[in-house]
Amino acid sequence: MKEIVSVSLENDMDLILAHKRVMKLCELTGFSLMSQTSIATAISEIARCAIEHGTEARLKLGIEGSATRKFLTAVIEDSVDFSFKCADALSYAKRLVGNIEVSKNQPGVQIVLQQMLNFPGTFTPNKIDSYVEYFKNEAPLSAYDEIRRKNLLLQEFADKIKESEDDYRTLTDSLPLMMFTINNRGVIVYHNKWVEQFVGSLPKEITSPGWQNLMSPQDFPLFLKTATNALQKIIPIKGEYRLKEKSTGNFVWHLLTMIPLKNEKEVLIKWIGFMVDIHANKLAEKTLKDNVELKEMQESLVQNKEELQAKIVELNRSNYELEQFAHLATHDLQEPLRKLFYYIDTLKIKYTGLLDARGLNMLKNMEAAVSRMKELITDLLNYSQLHQRKLEFGNVDLNETLLEILKDFEISIQEKNATIDVDPLPSVWGNASRLRQLFSNLISNALKYSKKDEAPHIQISVTEHDRHFIFNISDNGIGFEEQYSEQIFGLFERLHTRDEFPGTGIGLSICKRIAELHNGHISARSAPGEYTVFQIKLPH
Amino acid sequence: MDDDREDHFILQEYFADVNLSHCLQFSANGKAALDLLDGLPPDNLPDAIVLDLNMPILNGTQTLLQLKRSPRYKAIPVIIYSTSENESDKRKCLSYGAEDFLIKPSTYEAGMKIVEYLISMIKG
Numbered sequence: 315m316k317e318i319v320s321v322s323l324e325n326d327m328d329l330i331l332a333h334k335r336v337m338k339l340c341e342l343t344g345f346s347l348m349s350q351t352s353i354a355t356a357i358s359e360i361a362r363c364a365i366e367h368g369t370e371a372r373l374k375l376g377i378e379g380s381a382t383r384k385f386l387t388a389v390i391e392d393s394v395d396f397s398f399k400c401a402d403a404l405s406y407a408k409r410l411v412g413n414i415e416v417s418k419n420q421p422g423v424q425i426v427l428q429q430m431l432n433f434p435g436t437f438t439p440n441k442i443d444s445y446v447e448y449f450k451n452e453a454p455l456s457a458y459d460e461i462r463r464k465n466l467l468l469q470e471f472a473d474k475i476k477e478s479e480d481d482y483r484t485l486t487d488s489l490p491l492m493m494f495t496i497n498n499r500g501v502i503v504y505h506n507k508w509v510e511q512f513v514g515s516l517p518k519e520i521t522s523p524g525w526q527n528l529m530s531p532q533d534f535p536l537f538l539k540t541a542t543n544a545l546q547k548i549i550p551i552k553g554e555y556r557l558k559e560k561s562t563g564n565f566v567w568h569l570l571t572m573i574p575l576k577n578e579k580e581v582l583i584k585w586i587g588f589m590v591d592i593h594a595n596k597l598a599e600k601t602l603k604d605n606v607e608l609k610e611m612q613e614s615l616v617q618n619k620e621e622l623q624a625k626i627v628e629l630n631r632s633n634y635e636l637e638q639f640a641h642l643a644t645h646d647l648q649e650p651l652r653k654l655f656y657y658i659d660t661l662k663i664k665y666t667g668l669l670d671a672r673g674l675n676m677l678k679n680m681e682a683a684v685s686r687m688k689e690l691i692t693d694l695l696n697y698s699q700l701h702q703r704k705l706e707f708g709n710v711d712l713n714e715t716l717l718e719i720l721k722d723f724e725i726s727i728q729e730k731n732a733t734i735d736v737d738p739l740p741s742v743w744g745n746a747s748r749l750r751q752l753f754s755n756l757i758s759n760a761l762k763y764s765k766k767d768e769a770p771h772i773q774i775s776v777t778e779h780d781r782h783f784i785f786n787i788s789d790n791g792i793g794f795e796e797q798y799s800e801q802i803f804g805l806f807e808r809l810h811t812r813d814e815f816p817g818t819g820i821g822l823s824i825c826k827r828i829a830e831l832h833n834g835h836i837s838a839r840s841a842p843g844e845y846t847v848f849q850i851k852l853p854h
Numbered sequence: 855m856d857d858d859r860e861d862h863f864i865l866q867e868y869f870a871d872v873n874l875s876h877c878l879q880f881s882a883n884g885k886a887a888l889d890l891l892d893g894l895p896p897d898n899l900p901d902a903i904v905l906d907l908n909m910p911i912l913n914g915t916q917t918l919l920q921l922k923r924s925p926r927y928k929a930i931p932v933i934i935y936s937t938s939e940n941e942s943d944k945r946k947c948l949s950y951g952a953e954d955f956l957i958k959p960s961t962y963e964a965g966m967k968i969v970e971y972l973i974s975m976i977k978g
Binding site: 648649652653655656659660662663664 | 858860864867937938958959960961962963965
């Protein structure tokens with residue numbers, strides 16, 4: 315090392331002198347003000363220790379190295395080893411200056427600090443001599459001047475920091491993203507202007523419940539959980555959340571990132587956070603997804619349409635077959651029946667004398683069987699016609715309809731000694747003959763399923779509800795178990811044996827179909843041995 | 855004329871009961887009936903023709919039209935004899951010149967009335 319100047323380290327004034335000389339040498343050798351301060355502070359730290367704990371310590375400053383790589387070097391030596399008492403000072407100095415070596419030479423110690431020179435020119439021996447010369451002619455030290463100079467320097471630094479802080483703020487404020495800083499206790503200590511502009515004020519802490527007001531309710535629980543977990547485990551956060559825009563009240567998708575910053579000892583210092591608007595991306599993503607779904611839906615629609623088309627063709631065919639069947643039923647089935655009736659009648663009239671009582675009984679059974687078949691065919695034909703013919707609708711006065719029906723049942727009503735109470739009824743929009751069939755079937759049932767020991771009492775009433783007429787046809791007949799109230803409307807459904815009550819099981823199916831053809835509905839409720847009520851709901 | 859052999863049989867029975875079965879002649883369709891009529895001498899044409907509507911080859915209405923267009927047959931009364939009383943069929947047949955529209959019987963009594971009516975049309 316080419317020594318330039320040295321300072322003996324004995325008292326506080328020596329410390330000031332040491333600091334001043336280091337600053338000066340750094341300045342002469344081309345270090346920036348920041349580096350001058352760092353190096354001077356590092357050396358002063360160790361010098362301070364040496365003054366406090368050493369006995370005859372000395373600081374030597376000089377330049378060392380080859381022609382191309384040169385170092386500013388400071389050597390602090392003492393005849394006793396004080397280094398073990400200044401571990402803190404050493405570690406602080408190490409952070410400021412890269413290269414510090416402590417070598418113990420019993421019983422003394424030598425501490426060497428080196429900082430590479432970044433001098434633009436070359437260090438000629440003349441130049442180094444000029445430095446030596448400078449320190450020889452140095453003015454004597456005035457503590458007051460030194461302190462004043464130091465204060466001015468500090469002020470200059472403070473201004474620089476303030477300026478750099480302003481730069482940082484301007485920079486962060488002009489970035490199109492929200493930034494914030496959270497200290498190691500989770501308190502938000504800084505945020506840029508965008509935060510205020512977008513969400514208004516942030517809550518005090520990252521886990522405050524106040525975030526609830528800034529975020530979509532769908533996203534908040536996940537955010538709270540994630541943030542709490544991240545703070546606990548000190549791990550970064552990256553997630554997509556909808557933040558509420560203060561000015562519009564809209565929720566806008568943001569990518570929220572929070573990164574923990576740690577010192578060299580891996581201790582958390584603070585968190586820095588960003589929130590970036592990703593709404594456009596999110597929308598594009600969603601649109602793409604929707605497009606795919608739309609496409610799929612379109613495909614399935616096309617497929618459904620084809621299936622529907624196939625079903626329609628099939629339905630048309632089966633409708634055609636039904637028509638064929640109806641024709642078969644009217645003509646080809648009825649014709650043999652007519653002949654059977656004719657033969658039975660002719661046999662009874664022309665050949666009674668030739669048959670014994672058992673033969674006549676068989677003839678009677680035969681007639682009953684044929685009658686049942688005729689009834690079945692007629693009902694079935696009625697039912698199938700309901701499915702294929704388009705009904706002509708008009709205004710139907712149900713009072714007239716009921717009068718006609720009661721006339722039809724006149725004999726039966728007399729035989730059974732039945733009373734029938736009919737409320738004044740409204741006119742409805744529908745098909746006259748089908749509505750007549752509907753009420754006729756229900757009254758016929760009420761007469762048919764009456765009790766043997768009690769005269770039938772049938773009541774027909776009407777109420778209005780929700781733009782519908784609700785007709786109740788109630789009787790005091792044998793009724794049925796509630797569980798059958800749906801089943802009875804099924805085709806061929808019967809609750810009684812033919813011996814008890816003859817019938818085909820088609821009548822109520824016809825009623826149901828007629829109600830549906832009028833955009834209405836029929837239902838039944840009953841108590842066995844007490845009553846049955848059929849309810850018909852027809853639109854106004 | 856009727857394609858239903860049983861209807862032949864039923865009418866035959868009634869006519870046999872009054873010993874008039876020789877007055878009847880049957881055909882299974884319009885075509886066969888017209889052929890039969892064409893083969894008869896002009897002085898031996900039937901007093902009345904009983905015509906079913908639903909027949910193969912030449913049906914009732916077609917046969918009726920041919921009969922009424924023919925100078926040789928148009929004076930012979932034609933009685934339509936059908937299974938069901940279809941109003942439009944009935945109107946059509948009467949407008950074509952049918953004498954009457956009867957429904958096939960489903961009781962002995964109804965059959966008897968028809969036969970009495972038919973017998974009343976036999977000349978001599």
